[in-house]
Amino acid sequence: MNDRCEIPTEPCGRDRSTLVWSLSLGAPDPVKGLQRWLYDALRLAIVNGRLPGGSVLPGTRTLAREYSLARGTVAAAYEQLLAEGYLVTRVGSGTRVSAVLPDHSHPAKPPVPTSVPIETTHTRESHAPWIKRLGESSSPFPLAGVNALPRPFHPHRGDIRLFPVELWRQLHVRQLRPSRLLTLNDTSPAGLPALRTAIAEHLAIARGVRVPPEQIVVVGSVHQALDLCMRVLTGPGDTVWMEDPGYVGARQIMHASGARVVDIPVDHDGLRVPDGIREAPSAALIYVTPTRHAPLGVSLSAERRASLLSWAAASGAVIFEDDYDSEYCFRSRPLPALRSLPGADAHVVLAGTFNKLMFPSLRLAYVVLPPRLVEPFIRAASVTVRSANGLTQAVLADFLSEGHFDRHVRRTRKIYASRARVFEHAASKHWQGLIDVQPAVAGLDVVGHLLPFDEQAATQKLSLAGIDAAPLSRYTHCHTQRPGLVLGFAPFNEEEIDRAAQQFAAALRKA
Incomplete structure (x- = not known):
């Protein structure tokens, strides 16, 4: 079977719709599902620039013939890529790769020079189990730099135009005085002590969580916190609960760890805890967004909070609480964190981020750990990410302690x-x-x-x-x-x- 199709691109000095080059999509994967395989292969080629913006795709009949697929299979894959903004279609010009990729509003990459091999096959990396489990072709995160403002009505973003940039600059300059140059040294993998103390004070007031700074670890994001928790608490084949619907990034981290992910439905009272206990009673970890569910926006009811904590205490499971969007409640006070409830100290890991509240490139978040997990978590951080940026931690510590964050x-x-x-x-x-x-x-x-x-x-x-x-x-x-x-x-x-x-x-x- 021929596993190559001809898709137009743009050699130097020529219109990219006039000439073609051969792009290998690999062999179809019937186990994965032919439509999903074709969608993933085309999307990955678009994202990594092998199919540059403006490239004309072959007609559905042509591509179906090349790969021995049903024409409807090809049409369905094209329709999904069109719906998500990776492709555009105009009367008389066929179906083309969008000049601006979806979700992240960044230009599609320019074509690779024809003298550079398009694809290297049989590399060791291509068979790495972790990458296969991660599902690189369907990553929800940008694979290239993003600097543009979001288009309406892009979700999960704050307005960076509201951030007090001049104040942040002044705090940054203050940290670079000669008397404070030790800030430029290495930082503990647990985080800067001043920032951990400031976070503890903030959580006591804003989230009702009273915890010593020694149980707080500074990380780059909630995703990083979850990844480290999966490394510390689970092994391949262990069972974890995931909200369904739920945050895509969390699901992928769980799959990448090799865990068996059990999807637990969500209704108007949040995660259906009884369903989880029935379907996966031996789960090692539960991911939940109890204050405001991602993306449905519902809160985990008091009855289910109590049931989840009681079951975790009896089973030894750890609850990973993603404190998603807890700061922005417009018509009432936010619910207290699950971690603030009696008995939660030993069983709940609370993770929150400053990246959405301030600006995305800050890359600072925190995780509140049960006492028994502090030491193994810090050791895991020390051999993976080592530590978050120490200078930025020092600036954020001042931003918090001086009241600017509130x-x-x-x-x-x-x-x-x-x-x-x-x-x-x-x-x-x-x-x-x-x-x-x-x-x-x-x-x-x-x-x-x-x-x-x-x-x-x-x-x-x-x-x-x-x-x-x-x-x-x-x-x-x-x-x-x-x-x-x-x-x-x-x-x-x-x-x-x-x-x-x-x-x-x-x-x-x-x-």
Whole structure:
């Protein structure tokens, strides 16, 4: 069977649609599923630049013939890539690779020079079990640098324009005085003591978690905290619970560890704890977002919190609490952290991040550990990531201890609450009969359930109109949800929200 297809690209000085070069997608994988295999192979070729922006893809009939696939299989893969914004189609110009890749708004990579081999086969890395489990071709995170502002209504983002940059610069300069140059030395893998103390003081006030600084470890992100917990607490084949729907990045870390991931459904009261106890009673770790579920926005009920803690105490399981979006509640006080409840100290790992609250490239987060896990966690960090940036930790310690962080959160909470109301008003005004949007009572995004459309058709139309929306199915694995979109409102001011809402409505009404 021929495993190569001809896809146009752009040699030097020529229009990329006039000549073709041969791009190998490898052999189809019937075990994986032919449609999924083709989607993954084409998407990876787009993301890593082997299919540059503007490249013309062959027709569905041609590609189906090359790979002995059903034409419908190829069409379905193309439709998914169109819906997610990796491809664009225009009358008379065929189907092309988008010049701007979805989700991250960065240009597609330029073509590789023709003198460089397109693909190296039979490398040792290509067979690494960890990479295979990770699912590189479907990574939810950018594989290249991102500097552009998000397009409406990209979810899970704050507005970096609100951050007090000048104040941060002044604090940074202060740390670089000659009297403080020891800050430039190596930092403990546990984190700078001043920052751990400042985080402990913040958690006691904001989340009701009273813990000594020695039980706090500074990391780069919640993902890193989860990865280290999986290394410390689980081995290949161990069982873990994952919310379904749930955070895609957490699921991939669990799969990469070699654990057996059991998908536990989520309803209006959060994670269905009785289902988890019944389906996986010997789980070693449970991932949960109890304050505000990602992405549905519901909270874990008091009854289920108590049930989860009681079961963890009896079984010896560890609960990984991702304190997702807990700082932004607009109509009531946030629920206390699960880690703050009686008896949680020995069984709950609490992880939170400053990256969304301040700016994404900060790359600082924290994890609150049970006493017995502190030493093994720090050892694991010391031989993997070593430590987070010490200079930035020192600046953040001052930012927290001098009250700047609390002021920044209070200010942005008011602004985001105002934008949430504007978003609700715009949805009510422009989207009647198109999408049923939940009230924006907390967090940086909301879920809207589509009325007359499926997700692929809706996201395709919206992407062509300059609107980003995450299909709800992206977060689901086994337990289906009503067709819907996850929509962010926080990075956009009132004028931007209303204008984009009109574009949103026009795009869907054209369908």
